[in-house]
Amino acid sequence: xxxxxxxxxPTIEVEVITAGLACCTLEVEAAATAGxxxxxxxxxxxxxxxxxxxxxxxxxxxxxxxxxxxDRFPEARLMxxxxxxxxxxxxxxxxxxxxxxxxxxxxxxxxxxCPPRPDAFVAALLDLAHSGVAP
Amino acid sequence: MIxxxxxxxxxxxxxxxxxxxxxPAWCIHxxxxxxxxxxxxxxxxKKINVLDSFDIDYxxxxxxxxxxxxCPFDALEWDQHRAxxxxxxxxxxxxxxxxxxxxxxxx
Numbered sequence: 001x002x003x004x005x006x007x008x009x010p011t012i013e014v015e016v017i018t019a020g021l022a023c024c025t026l027e028v029e030a031a032a033t034a035g036x037x038x039x040x041x042x043x044x045x046x047x048x049x050x051x052x053x054x055x056x057x058x059x060x061x062x063x064x065x066x067x068x069x070x071d072r073f074p075e076a077r078l079m080x081x082x083x084x085x086x087x088x089x090x091x092x093x094x095x096x097x098x099x100x101x102x103x104x105x106x107x108x109x110x111x112x113x114c115p116p117r118p119d120a121f122v123a124a125l126l127d128l129a130h131s132g133v134a135p
Numbered sequence: 136m137i138x139x140x141x142x143x144x145x146x147x148x149x150x151x152x153x154x155x156x157x158x159p160a161w162c163i164h165x166x167x168x169x170x171x172x173x174x175x176x177x178x179x180x181k182k183i184n185v186l187d188s189f190d191i192d193y194x195x196x197x198x199x200x201x202x203x204x205x206c207p208f209d210a211l212e213w214d215q216h217r218a219x220x221x222x223x224x225x226x227x228x229x230x231x232x233x234x235x236x237x238x239x240x241x242x
Contacts, residue, residue, distance in 0.1 A: 080224075083160070083194060083195055083196065083197060086194040086224060086227070087192075087194040087195050087224070088195075089160065089195060089197060090159060090160050090195075090197050092160065092161070092195060093161075100224070102224060107224075108222060109220060109221070109222050110194060110220070110221050110222070110223070110224050110227060111219070111220050112193040112194055112196065112219035112220070112221075112227050113139075113198065113219070114160075114196065114197035114198055114199075117137070117139065120219075120220065123220060124220045127220055
């Protein structure tokens with residue numbers, strides 16, 4: 001578990017579960033390296049996150065675990081980060097890959113890219129935050 | 136340059152379908168029809184392809200640039216563009232107008 005806050009919007013905190021689905025997860029660290037995210041000390045998990053980011057390839061085998069996390073936070077809005085989470089991406093014709101998390105849960109915002117750039121991650125977070133979700 | 140958008144120059148596109156067939160993610164959809172054109176002084180009319188629709192599904196695109204490389208007529212080019220963020224997956228599929236106007240606004 002790593003915690004960050006947005007450099008230009010410190011009230012928005014990002015918690016990263018160190019169990020990435022695939023390579024898109026690394027973009028958070030890339031954003032931190034680029035100075036878009038600043039590390040925050042502390043290990044506690046937010047009891048009610050307002051945004052959940054699904055980043056990376058969701059396989060049918062892993063889908064129940066992902067949906068269980070989504071069900072834990074019914075108030076949270078979903079961000080589908082990257083081509084894999086949105087549509088299966090380059091694995092769109094692979095049988096074990098889930099072609100879009102939006103088949104199983106409502107997605108508030110889609111971010112295109114393979115992977116999207118770190119600034120796209122920050123832009124999408126701000127987009128959600130400014131559209132009425134308390135950060 | 137940041138490779139964040141693939142723009143279309145529709146006047147250069149001959150609907151040859153190379154980009155569609157080479158795309159690893161199969162995210163390009165192209166439709167065209169054939170028209171006969173009679174040039175002045177020509178002995179018989181020639182047939183040309185007319186582009187009807189050209190869509191890039193950016194929810195699938197992996198920004199590999201193979202389409203840009205294979206296009207024999209340089210009708211696709213890298214462009215700088217803001218991140219594509221949408222609240223609808225369908226809106227991530229861009230047609231001729233959007234692929235072109237983004238290109239114009241960047242220049």
